[in-house]
Amino acid sequence: xxxxxxxxxxxxxxxxxxxxxxxxxxxxxxxxxxxxxxxxxxxxxxxxxxxxxxxxxxxxxxxxxxxxxxxxxxxxxxxxxxxxxxxxxxxxxxxxxxxxxxxxxxxxxxxxxxxxxxxxxxxxxxxxxxxxxxxxxxxxxxxxxxxxxxxxxxxxxxxxxxxxxxxxxxxxxxxxxxxxxxxxxxxxxxxxxxxxxxxxxxxxxxxxxxxxxxxxxxxxxxxxxxxxxxxxxxxxxxxxxxxxxxxxxxxxxxxxxxxxxxxxxxxxxxxxxxxxxxxxxxxxxxxxxxxxxxxxxxxxxxxxxxxxxxxxxxxxxxxx
Amino acid sequence: xxxxxxxxxxxxxxxxxxxxxxxxxxxxxxxxxxxxxxxxxxxxxxxxxxxxxxxxxxxxxxxxxxxxxxxxxxxxxxxxxxxxxxxxxxxxxxxxxxxxxxxxxxxxxxxxxxxxxxxxxxxxxxxxxxxxxxxxxxxxxxxxxxxxxxxxxxxxxxxxxxxxxxxxxxxxxxxxxxxxxxxxxxxxxxxxxxxxxxxxxxxxxxxxxxxxxxxxxxxxxxxxxxxxxxxxxxxxxxxxxxxxxxxxxxxxxxxxxxxxxxxxxxxxxxxxxxxxxxxxxxxxxxxxxxxxxxxxxxxxxxxxxxxxxxxxxxxxxxxx
Numbered sequence: 001x002x003x004x005x006x007x008x009x010x011x012x013x014x015x016x017x018x019x020x021x022x023x024x025x026x027x028x029x030x031x032x033x034x035x036x037x038x039x040x041x042x043x044x045x046x047x048x049x050x051x052x053x054x055x056x057x058x059x060x061x062x063x064x065x066x067x068x069x070x071x072x073x074x075x076x077x078x079x080x081x082x083x084x085x086x087x088x089x090x091x092x093x094x095x096x097x098x099x100x101x102x103x104x105x106x107x108x109x110x111x112x113x114x115x116x117x118x119x120x121x122x123x124x125x126x127x128x129x130x131x132x133x134x135x136x137x138x139x140x141x142x143x144x145x146x147x148x149x150x151x152x153x154x155x156x157x158x159x160x161x162x163x164x165x166x167x168x169x170x171x172x173x174x175x176x177x178x179x180x181x182x183x184x185x186x187x188x189x190x191x192x193x194x195x196x197x198x199x200x201x202x203x204x205x206x207x208x209x210x211x212x213x214x215x216x217x218x219x220x221x222x223x224x225x226x227x228x229x230x231x232x233x234x235x236x237x238x239x240x241x242x243x244x245x246x247x248x249x250x251x252x253x254x255x256x257x258x259x260x261x262x263x264x265x266x267x268x269x270x271x272x273x274x275x276x277x278x279x280x281x282x283x284x285x286x287x288x289x290x291x292x293x294x295x296x297x298x299x300x301x302x303x304x305x306x307x308x309x310x311x312x313x314x315x316x317x318x319x320x
Numbered sequence: 321x322x323x324x325x326x327x328x329x330x331x332x333x334x335x336x337x338x339x340x341x342x343x344x345x346x347x348x349x350x351x352x353x354x355x356x357x358x359x360x361x362x363x364x365x366x367x368x369x370x371x372x373x374x375x376x377x378x379x380x381x382x383x384x385x386x387x388x389x390x391x392x393x394x395x396x397x398x399x400x401x402x403x404x405x406x407x408x409x410x411x412x413x414x415x416x417x418x419x420x421x422x423x424x425x426x427x428x429x430x431x432x433x434x435x436x437x438x439x440x441x442x443x444x445x446x447x448x449x450x451x452x453x454x455x456x457x458x459x460x461x462x463x464x465x466x467x468x469x470x471x472x473x474x475x476x477x478x479x480x481x482x483x484x485x486x487x488x489x490x491x492x493x494x495x496x497x498x499x500x501x502x503x504x505x506x507x508x509x510x511x512x513x514x515x516x517x518x519x520x521x522x523x524x525x526x527x528x529x530x531x532x533x534x535x536x537x538x539x540x541x542x543x544x545x546x547x548x549x550x551x552x553x554x555x556x557x558x559x560x561x562x563x564x565x566x567x568x569x570x571x572x573x574x575x576x577x578x579x580x581x582x583x584x585x586x587x588x589x590x591x592x593x594x595x596x597x598x599x600x601x602x603x604x605x606x607x608x609x610x611x612x613x614x615x616x617x618x619x620x621x622x623x624x625x626x627x628x629x630x631x632x633x634x635x636x637x638x639x640x
Binding site for chain 2: 026027028029030078081084085103104105106107108109110111112114115116118119121122127130131133134135137138140141142144145146148149
């Protein structure tokens, strides 16, 4: 657990138990693969946002626990489906679930986890929760597919990039921030602030994730540096470098070329870094963080507010 | 459209329009891939069952159209996710969506279609519809994963087989038969008969599908004969032959072996057929059909009842 979440330590512990309980009765292969997923950890960011958002009005853990578990299950499902790899991409970058159980299990296990989340969401009287998550799940897929459609396309625009990351990341983080408040019956003004906070935090989060893919060391992020580049996914620093680097032609050739071995990817990273693309992307991420902070300025001063502020500040510094 | 569905011709035409409308605003890659799926056709069996079930009580097309579209979208989603192939299986038997757009698009497109279905289901006041489909989607994945877990396992029991096909096929067909009735406010006795009818029809449907995979010619079923065998999926006639054929050792060797070329698969089919496995499976399918017919015996004599009876009879004869 991130130290930042000390205030919701008890809730996050309950969440772990509930996650295990949800998957307890499953068949052996499902249980094995999903236990693997639960133990692989993750920051439980979405449930944490859900608890924090809920704390602004009439909070009780029972009101939001099913939702929090559902959010983490949807997140896990999307990770597992992300593990599904095209054979052409498989060779150098094999993700975990797929590498152990194969594409077919990844595909059906994701559906299983998603189905379990639907069962939990169906326990809520308030139909807005289900409707919102249905909308978001469509947009998450649209974001992912938009990203796939843009693979290796050198002329990708900022607009495409922001559209894609909003769909694949920001909307769902936004939902996590405000649906907990809705489940506790918070007033419109409260949940709308949380919704906007979440959207901006989500954008910042994905941009810094994309930065880290280029600059962090493998040990820290748990995957090889440049894995986006290797898959032809063109992120914000890359868009900047393709436009502004004095070695942009060289970079373009690497991205559109077939040789994406370690040496080539390292050279591409170096071009992007020396172009100033990282600072550029970081600047934009910081602007989103500031917008997020601004959105919750007028919310009541409960302890959760200060945690949300710390999360925002944390995103600002996490890449360096 | 199957001639059997003449009575719901208008509804099925409306369904096609609604399917197209649902996917009309999508991004180009999604639209292209899902238009491909819609045009690939399919019998629209699940929406047809939904309309037919709805006709027993207070029917109007508006009450069930969103549900009918959602059912077809869930079915399409499951087909697309089924297209996701492990590299080890890819070589000889490449399904359509995966073969054109790759595993990653298949994975996200399935999620997209599923998400769209959730949006339609969320339009219903009656929460039982969403709850039932959430339950079923979990069980569908469980059925698929159980089947994957049993791949190449020669000691597969009848119990495993029936568990797997109930989850992956029968439950969802059952839902299609009775949720339309629920959406129209049918009394318990009516929708429970339809539910049981659907479950039995679904079992019979999957068993005959498994038979056809062994005996029908490629042109008729649109895929090479023996594709289950090639993937190590052990179906009812195979279970029978592995127990009763006088060439059971030879069959076992082919199934567990690495050479699953055309010649080997043809030899396996021949062993299964000459063992009497087809007649055995057919007999069980017929029993399910009779059970299905029995379940709706006391329903009111509306025209939809006679269509449901014809569908049942049709399943009895479709393999020969």
